[in-house]
Amino acid sequence: RKEVEQDPGPFNVPEGATVAFNCTYSNSASQSFFWYRQDCRKEPKLLMSVYSSGNEDGRFTAQLNRASQYISLLIRDSKLSDSATYLCAVSYSGAGSYQLTFGKGTKLSVIP
């Protein structure tokens, strides 16, 4: 079983739609969780950290379920500019210094 797994998609959604991605992780000692956004042929950019209580940033909501070992990202009112690949990343202190393990990413295409 891979350490961090995501549905690769693509998710093709119309503008204004709500879309949700899940990401599962295998290491129960994982401590920190993040969602990154990666545009084609670009570096990943931190979208948001994921906290145990769940957190929201504008149209984006992230949640963590430790019992089931998954994190989720919800995007409301999708914009064309949201089209990108969304990577989840997980770290645990045993790896040292916020060493991250990334999923392969979920591709989102928002269609006019």
Place this chain on the structure above:
Amino acid sequence: GAVVSQHPSWVICKSGTSVKIECRSLDFQATTMFWYRQFPKQSLMLMATSNEGSKATYEQGVEKDKFLINHASLTLSTLTVTSAHPEDSSFYICSASDTGPQHFGDGTRLSIL
């Protein structure tokens, strides 16, 4: 804040050439720098973790003599791909961290002919 600069952005060179990639944290001191490689439609794969002033820790399967990492200061790390071959062609990305999340450089697209 938290800007990481990576240079060069794009390299095309002949097989057997050694290529050096620089990663700089511009507005913070990076305790740790990370080097990743990403093949098309694949996830970012960590190659090595580098702490300033000490030897890099390489992930399993990454040849340390092939991928030389130097982290001489808190703001600069370099990755040298020695005697590069076509199978080394990939997108190489560095990231830097003080004690918080990693911040990524722009990446270097390496093409070996």
